Amino acid sequence: MSEKDMNDKVNEMLQRSEANVKKTEKSFVRPEDEEREVVAPDGSIIKVNPIYDYFSGEKPKEEKPCSGVIEKFLNWARAESIWVLGFGTGCGSIEIPPLVTPRFDMFRYGVQMRPTPRQSNAFIISGYLSVKTLKRVIRTYEQMPSPKYILALGSCTINGGMYYDSYSTINRLDKYIPVDVYIAGCMPRPEALLAGFMKLKELIKEGKGEKANEYARNFDEYKANQKKIIKDWNMPDYNW
Amino acid sequence: MKNLIEKLTEDFKISDVVYQRPDLAFVTVPKGVAISLVTELRDYEGFSHFVMMSCVDWIEEGKFQLLYLLHNPKTKTDVGVKTFIDRENAEMASAHHLWKQVWTYQRELKEAFGIDFPGSPRVDENFVVEGWTEMPHMRRDFNTKEYSRDTYFPRPGRETNDPAEYMRKKLYPNEPITAKKQDNDK
Secondary structure, rough: HHHHHHHHHHHHHHHHHHHHHHHHHHHHOOOOOOOOOEEOOOEEEEEOOHHOOOOOOOOOOOOOOOHHHHHHHHHHHHHHHHEEEEOOHHHHHHHHHHHOOOOOOOOOOOOOOOOOOHHOOOEEEEOOOEHHHHHHHHHHHHHHEEEEEEEEOHHHHOOOOOOOHOOOOOOOHHHHOOOEEOOOOOOOHHHHHHHHHHHHHHHHHHOOOOOHHHHHHHHHHHHHHHHHHHHOOOOOOOHH | OOHHHHHHHHHHHHHHHHEOOOEEEEEOHHHHHHHHHHHHHHHHHHOOOOEEEEEEEEEOOOOHHHHEEEEOOOEEEEEEEEEEEEEEOOOOOOOOOOOOOOHHHHEEEEEEEEOOOOOOOOOOOOOOOOOOOOOOOOOOOOOHHHHHHHHHHOOOOOOOOOOOHHHHHOOOOOOOOOOHHHHHHH
């Protein structure tokens, strides 16, 4: 990079810094998400509001289970294909690689990893969860298709664990998103995680894997708790 | 090292010198000349590598202590330049013009201790925590335990044990407590 390029880059960053100082006084919304007017290819002027234009304006709805045998069959099918989102939120995600590799091999139980929330129905919250990560977790969780399941891994998600007195990590995950299975330990071994998956399968087969509906039912309460700690709420309320 | 510091003592009002190792020394200077000394060390004495910058909260004295640690790659020696600034309305001259990585350190100090560095690029942006509205979280008078209790819904029934005592009770319940252990406990 030549010196001129470097100077240009520095100047650009300086300007961004000045712009940011002015922004923070007003709101936390990022510049690219602000309500503004843009010129369309045909010359007409369109008003855009990225946060509300691209996302749903409706609250999540409860889904009623099908009747009798059909629901049983569906639950059996759901239990046998758990697709986990590959998103490690804390220290515990280091337990997932051995789980995927031949020693513990979770594929034999019908559990596999997916790269996007749109294709997955299980989410492992691995270990401590900082407020910054919680924000991303909420966005991700809400984008997952229902029915969806949460496995809370490690004692930090249950009661704060060794970070219970930290200013930046949450204590109880179930106040912010509904949790299906807790796996206690610091850290739990991959066997414990497998046992957690077995437990989750049992719950689904019994028809108790209905936490997505619980989230829809108590949506306002969960949202209030989330907004209590995420002070710079610059994302849509309904992320789907 | 000794010669260098003796040479600079008069010009930069160096008050407190600690020779920690043959290749590491710390000097304390007044707030006004700290950046000049850092510049002198960089431009004329070969301390061209900026190792790090940190802050200590001396709450009893009402001061913050800033440390600039510099490294001389030719002689393989380090010098730490320390300076005290007031805790109330903490402000320090920015050193962002000397090394670009100082930006990041100053941004971190602004967020964690609330020390302002006027003119430092991007100093007001978030560094680690997002949307923080409380007192800067690394100040010693910020009570992180209380904040966590009031904010994050502590689970009722949670018990906390002192690890050393708990392990001794569990593993060696019959062993008498020796004098050494008693000292450690205090």
